[in-house]
Amino acid sequence: MSLNPDELELAPGFEHENLQGQAFALATEDELRDALEKAFDYRGDVTITRKSGATIEGYVFDRRIAPTLAASEIRIIPRGERKKETISFADIAALAFTGRDTAAGKSWEAWVKKYNEKKAAGETNIELKPEALD
């Protein structure tokens, strides 16, 4: 049954699959397209293995879908670099979710739980700190 957005009290959230650590062999076109869409939605780095055997690890920030694999592309910022690389879907042999999901485990409920634990321990100035970047 489709929902009428004008009648919604709460917006349904997005369900994130637990992809961290998973690897995909990408045997068929459907598997390839599905896995690369997941890479685009993923909140961490992935490692792509080209058909040449070369690998690239980085953050997938864009994908451009076309009718053929040769014309479809993902765009990635390699880890530690500022450049953008474009890779044709047709050149990709394998995909692995090698980086950490940067938002996993940081829900509102997790914050409330942490707050209550720290409060019970008598702590003050309770906060969630951004993770260190190094």
Add this chain to the structure above:
Amino acid sequence: MPVPVSQAWTVATYVLKQKLAGRKRYPLVLMLEPLFRCNLACAGCGKIQYPAHILKQELTPEECFAAAEECGAPTIAIPGGEPLLHPRMHEIVAGLVERKKYVYMCTNALLLKEKLHLFKPSKYLSFSVHMDGQREHHDFAVCKEGGYDIALEAIREAVAKGFRVTTNTTLFDGADPDSVRAFFDEMMETGVEGMMLSPGYSYDKAPDQKHFLGRARTRSLFNAILSNRKPHWQFNMSPLFLEFLMGKRSFTCTPWGMPTYNVFGWQKPCYLLQDGYAESFAELMESVEWSKYGTESGNPKCANCMVHSGYEASAVDYTFSSLKGLMATAKAMFRSEYKDPNAVHRPAPQLVQIESKAKDEVGV
């Protein structure tokens, strides 16, 4: 008047020029994100969930100026991340001001007081300080106790030094209308020029996926907050957008109204959704299939959105599209009490930290 006459005039003449030129789609505010790094870790934020090597990246001032010129919008909002973590933010702001752009630098203000000396007061520059409600509401929303007090001190300092200061407030499920109204009183007392409001958007990438307002609850919440307004409240936003939030008006989305540029490029299609990136503003405008976005499109990612980045531009466009729009805006500005004895103030669920304080006080 919540914005200077010169700013209102600049925006009005810009929109009218677009209309006279027959441009159906034009940008109103450039959302410039020079970095994603932040010094807070709010659970509801979908803007900073990136690996460290992406969080370390920054746009250069030159890239920011090129984007501003390419886009051409008269107003530029600088969100992020936290812009004050950018080591050259003062150069970026100064360059945009020099180009006579009206800049809203959005900040959580944790660093504002110590960096204030890097900026010069100008009619073109406003600090838009992120405040999510009264002390306990704000601190809990940004996951940092003490954050409200630091921001409040910075606001007072900036106002005292002659800067334009506004607040921007994002509301999620559980917001208490009475507390938000008391918060408006507190903010106006600090001397800010005006306040901005928006419901939170259900970002796919946000850690928290359970507390975003649906459209029905957004309308009832904002109707409760914004009915029976106090005369001293000033809002630094389109009055027709506020009527839209209250459920008094319908608009379709204008996703191109507030285009976004960041380290990835020009974001498709809007500030909130990430459906890919274009390499130029022209490519963004030409390559996006705009009919696939907005609540009316049936796109489930747009279904619950009532956020300013999609709908405030719609309200501004409506104002300048007809005499009816101008009259409605004038009426909203000058007869803005919105009396409604039936505006419902539903009791909000008690905040966990307020609940624990109450227990402390009674020795539970």
